[in-house]
Amino acid sequence: MSEDNKGTERVTFSRGYDVCIMAIDGTWRRDCLLNAISDNDATLTVEGSIQGLNLKEFFLLLSSTGLAYRRCELVRVNGTEMDIHFLRGKHGKKPSGGTSKTEEMTN
Numbered sequence: 001m002s003e004d005n006k007g008t009e010r011v012t013f014s015r016g017y018d019v020c021i022m023a024i025d026g027t028w029r030r031d032c033l034l035n036a037i038s039d040n041d042a043t044l045t046v047e048g049s050i051q052g053l054n055l056k057e058f059f060l061l062l063s064s065t066g067l068a069y070r071r072c073e074l075v076r077v078n079g080t081e082m083d084i085h086f087l088r089g090k091h092g093k094k095p096s097g098g099t100s101k102t103e104e105m106t107n
Contacts, residue, residue, distance in 0.1 A: 011037050013036065016033030019032050019060060020061040023058055023059075028053055031047040031048070032045060040086055041075065042060065044060075044081070044082045047080075057087065060084065072084040073087055
């Protein structure tokens with residue numbers, strides 16, 4: 001994990017917290033232990049092989065029902081330990097390919 005986020009508080013679990021990672025399309029799922037988490041990233045220990053899985057973008061499922069989750073991308077793998085970064089939504093951006101309501105009203 002990068003230490004660049006000095007202002008971000010990190011929570012470390014001494015025994016880990018049971019979570020899962022799952023493909024965006026739901027084709028694969030792996031059990032993991034959540035070792036540490038912050039607003040921007042997390043460290044996981046993966047149970048089972050991740051060889052051949054598309055880890056460019058996936059979900060971190062924080063509950064057994066899948067109702068609490070974060071969209072992630074892989075940062076680094078070291079054996080069974082993974083560092084991941086949480087992807088943010090497109091909030092606050094203008095819609096592309098069109099004019100905004102404010103632009104329409106001023107024209």
